[in-house]
Amino acid sequence: MSPPPNPSDATDCGTSNQMAGWPSTALFPGPEAYVCIGQALQTGRRAQLVIISPGTRNSGRKTSDGYELPTKLVRTWVVLGKHRVRQITDQREDGGPRTTEVCTGLRIGAPGSIPVGTGCG
Helix, strand or coil, rough: CCCCCCCCCCCEEEECCCCCEEEHHHHHHHCCHHHHHHHHHHHHCEEEEEEEEEEEEEEEEEECCCCEEEEEEEEEEEEECCCEEEEEEEEEECCCCEEEEEEEEEEEECCCCCCEEECCC
């Protein structure tokens, strides 16, 4: 389960894999990733941000030093235009659905938090 490819005309705001240092280190997007996607949404510039985070189940895989790896959740935001963002949440590895919705905004919390689409339909 991989994130969708970045559209060729979109700015890459980054891909953050919070499972890259599992289990001792979680890598979170830096503040510049949130600024990038937020500014793109305000100006209408195409951009994409991807965050891969741990799911709730055991994946059956292990790290090279024997730690159990959880399933992963892949969340992708693609700015389509001014105040239009496609939010894709892929929970299939964790036993859930893959959903896509178009939203009018994003609630972006502190660095390390997961953005949440607003005005989605």
